[in-house]
Amino acid sequence: MAKKLYVGNISYQFTDEQLKQLFEEVGPVTSATIIMDKFSGRSKGFGFVEFEKDEDADAAIEKFNGQEVDGRALNVNVARPPKESNN
Numbered sequence: 001m002a003k004k005l006y007v008g009n010i011s012y013q014f015t016d017e018q019l020k021q022l023f024e025e026v027g028p029v030t031s032a033t034i035i036m037d038k039f040s041g042r043s044k045g046f047g048f049v050e051f052e053k054d055e056d057a058d059a060a061i062e063k064f065n066g067q068e069v070d071g072r073a074l075n076v077n078v079a080r081p082p083k084e085s086n087n
Contacts, residue, residue, distance in 0.1 A: 002030060003057035007064070008046040008075035010034060016047075023049045026063055027056030048079055 007019065020032035034047035051057040057078070065076040 002051050003054050004048055004050045004079040005057055005060060006046065006075070006077055006079040007049055009072045010043065010045050010047055010074065011070035011072050012043045012045055014043065014070065019047055019049060022069065023051075023060055023064070026051075026060040028052045 005023075007023075010019070014034060016032050016034050019034055020029050023029050023032060028051065030050040030052055032047065032049045035044045036042065037044055049060070051060065061076050061078070064074050066073050068074075
């Protein structure tokens with residue numbers, strides 16, 4: 001399975017499509033999703049990008065972590081799997 005990246009500190013006006021286009025500078029993107037607040041419908045300022053190849057994901061971390069986009073320095077790293085609840 002390809003690597004999924006966490007992308008933080010995204011401009012609140014950024015769209016899924018803009019996120020995908022930005023990261024496609026490195027290689028083919030499987031998915032790009034900005035997380036939205038379910039009550040307000042506005043961006044939470046972070047999202048996830050998944051690449052077809054692990055090498056492209058590594059290159060994206062190298063290229064975009066700390067890079068300024070729309071006046072904000074992006075945080076880019078490998079996404080951690082969600083914690084399982086003990087219910």
